[in-house]
Amino acid sequence: MIAGGDARAPSATLLADLAVRALHEEARLGPKPGLVDHRGGGAHDDMDLPLLLASAEALRPVFRSAADAASRTAIGVGLREELGRLGRTGDQVMLRVTRGVNTHRGALWALGLLVAAAGGSRDEREAACRAARLAALPDRHGPARTVSHGERVRRRYGGCGARGEAEAAFPHVIGVALPRLRRARAAGLAEDLARLDALLEVMSLLDDTCVLHRGGLGGLRVVQRGAARVLGEGGAGTESGRAALMELDERLRAHRLSPGGSGDLLAAALFLDMVPWPEHLTEAERGMVACRR
Template identity: 80%
Template sequence: MTRPPGSGAGDEPMIAGGGPAAPSAALLAETAVRALREEALLGPKPGLVDHRGGGAHDDMDLPLLLASAEALRPVFRAVADASERTALGVGLREELGRLGRAGDRVMLRATRGVNTHRGALWALGLLVAGAAGARDEREGVRRAARLAALPDRRMPAGALSNGERARRRHGVRGARGEAVAGFPHVVDVALPRLRRAGAAGAERDVARLDALLEVMSLLDDTCVLHRGGVEGLRMVRRGASRVLAEGGAGTDSGRAALMDLDRRLRSHRLSPGGSGDLLAAALFLDMVPWPEPSAGTGREVVACRR
C-alpha cells in the first residue's frame, strides 16, 4: 500500500520475529487525535476552519479545534479498550454509544458549548472500534460498518441533531448511512486520491486538499444541507468539481478556483463539515499501522457518484 508523504509509515510497533504488532488502544487513540489535528491544520480549506480563521463559522477557530481534538483522546482510548475486551455485537454497540455520548459532553466542556467534532467523533469512534484487533484496513472498516448497523437500545429520546433533520428532510444517507455502507466516500474516494497522489510524488497538503475536494464534489453533506439546502449543496459540489477540473489545489488555476469557492462558501455561510469529518477518517485509516498490508476494498470510486 502506498502512503502519501508524512502519513506515518515506519511508526509500526514490532513483535518478536520482526512482524508488526496489532496497534494498541493508546496508539489508536493517538492516531485518531492526530487525524483530527492534521485535518484542522490543513489549509486553505473552502468554508472550513483552518489557520486563516473560522471559515463559514463565527463561533470557532483553529485553537478551539485543536483543543477539542486533544480533549477527545481519552474517549478514543476508552472506545479502543472496550472494543478489545468485548465481542462485536449489540452489547459493544451500546457501550460505544454510551462512550460517544460521554465524549460529546467532554467536547462541549472543552469548547464551552461549541459543536466542533460531533460528526468526527461518530466516524472516528466507529473506525477506532473497528481497528481494535483488526488485521488490516478492510477488516477494520467492515467491523466499523457492522457496529454502525447495530441498534443502540440505550439511546435516549431527545431532540434531533441538525444533521439528522437535514437527512430526513432531504432523504439522503447521512452520517449513519455512510458508516453502515462501509464509509464509501472514505475508502472509495478520499483514500484512493491520497494514495495516487502520494505515489505520484505530490505534496502532502495538495494531496489532502484534493482528496477533500473530491469528497465535497460527491457527498450529500448534511452540514451543507442544513445551512443552505439543495442550492447550497449544489454550490459546494459544483465548486469543488471545478477546482479539480482546473488541475486541483497544486496548480495556479486550481488554486484560484479554490479561493473563489472559499469566498463564496464564506459569504453564504456554508461549511462542508461532513466532508472534513470524512477526510479526517481517511487520514486515520491511512496512518494506522495495520498488522497486515491491505489490498484495498475492491470497490470502484464511481460507486459514490449520483
Template identity: 80%
Template sequence: MIVISTGPPARARRSKLSAALLADMAVRALREEAQLSPKPGLVDRRGGGAHDDMDLPLLLASAEALRPTFWSIADVAGRMAVGVELREELGRLGRVGEATMLRITRGVNTHRGALWTLGLLVAAAADADDEREAARHAARLATLPDRHVPPGVVSHGERARQRYGVRGARSEAEAAFPHVVEVALPRLRRARTAGLAEEVARLDTLLEVMSLLDDTCVLHRGGLEGLRIVRSGAERVLAEGGAGTDSGHATLIELDERLQARRLSPGGSADLLSAALFLDMVPWPEHVARAERKVLACKR
C-alpha cells in the first residue's frame, strides 16, 4: 500500500467534526447556492436559467440525495490514513453517490462537478483546523491515483480542459482550490464587513469567480467566445457596483439574458461558490477558539 502521511507513519486520522455535521453543511451549501438569485445563466428561484432540463426543485432533491454520500465520505476520511487506499475508497463512494444522483434526477447531471469538489473538501475537513489546511489536504487527495476509475470515462469538462488547455476541476483541486481560498472566501468576507446583505455578498462572490475562472462548463457549451462573454460580463457587473446597486443589478439581468440566449451556464463557478459556502460554514477549531478568546476579553 502506498501512503502519504500527514503525521506519524500509519497513524489513522481522527475526525474533529462529526460526519453528520459535515454532510449537513455540504448539503446546505448546495441548497443555498441553488436558491441564490438572480444568478446569470444558472438555475435559481426564477427558473432553469440556460438549462431546459433543470429547475430549483430538481437541484434541491439532488442535493439531498447526496447527503448519505457526504456522510460516508466524512466517516471514512476520519478513520483512514491519507493514501491511495483512502483516495480509491473516496472514488468508489463518489461513483455510488453519482449513480444515486442520476437516479433521482432521471439522468440529469445536476451536481457531478460539485460532488467532486465538495467530496474532497468534506474528506479533508474531517482532519483540518482551518479552510487553508482543508484545501491542502484536499489537494493531496486529488493528486493520488484511483486505479478503479472506469476506462474511457471522460466528462464534458475534461474534454473542454484538454481541448482548450485550461486547468479544469481536477487541476483546481490539485492546486488547493485557489479560486475558493484566494478569491471567493476573501470576497465574501469583505462584502459582509462592508455591510452588504448576505445574498448580495454571495452574488458578488459568484461574479468575482466567474470573472476569473476558465469555466469548463462554459467552454463545453460556448467555446472561447462563450468564456469571454461570461468573464467580461461578470467584470462589468462588478464595475457597475455589483449586484446590490441599481446599475449593477440591471447589468446582471442583462448578462443573465445574454447567457440564457446563448445557452451558457457557468456551472464550474457555481460549484466553487458552493465550496466556499461550505468552508465558510465549518466551525474550524481555531476559529472557535478565537471567538471564545474574544468573548473572554469582552467580559474582563
C-alpha cells in the first residue's frame, strides 16, 4: 500500500486540508501576471478570486477520498481507476460550483495524484515518483477519450502538458518551483515574493498548454521571455523587477494570455512544501517512529 504502515504518515484529512490550502494560497498570491488574484480575473473574464476559493473548497472531499483510497490500496490499476472516478466526480463538483467554468481541472489532476502519493512517501521526490507511476497507469473505466484543448495543443506543438508533467514526476515542481522557493526564503525574501519568483521561474521554462491554446508559440514566447526578464531584473522583490512584472501583467491581460499551467504547478509545489514529511523529522522523532513500528 502507499501508506506503508508509517505511524507518522499524514492523515487523509490533513492532506486534503493542505491541498485546499495550497489552492487558496496560490489564488490569493499577487500580483500574478495574467492570472486571477486579489486584483481581479487577470486575463479571464469569467473568473475572480471568490470563484477560485469556492471551487477549491468544493474539492476538499475529493482530495480526502483520494488520500483515503491510497492509504488502503496498493499502487496499481485498481487505485488508478478509483482516482480516475474520483477525479471525474471532482470535475462535476467543480463545474456545478462554478456554473461551468473550468477553474481547477489541471490542479485537480496534479494535486489528486500528489495527495494520493503523499501518505506513504518519505519526501516530496518520492511522492512525485509515486504519482508518476499512477499517472502512467491506464484507467479502463474512464470515458471515451475526448480531444481536450490540452490534447489539441500537444498534437500541434508537441510538449507534454499536464499528463506528461505528471508522468515525468513533476520536473517543474521538484526541479524548478521548490528549489527557487527555498532559495528565495534562505536569502531572506518575504514569503509572497519567494512564491512569485518561483511562479515566474516555472513560467519562464514551462511549455504551458494554457498559453499555447490561447496564444500559440508567439504567446508562449511572450510569457517565457517576460518571466525571464522579471527574474533577470532581480525578481518581484526589486524595483526594476516589479516594474517588469507589472509590464508583463499588462501585456498578458491585453492579449488574454493566462499561464494557468504554471499556476497549477505552483499550487502543487506549495502543497508538497507544506506536507510534514517523515524525512524532515528530527532524529529523536525518527527514533520514536521506529519504536512504534
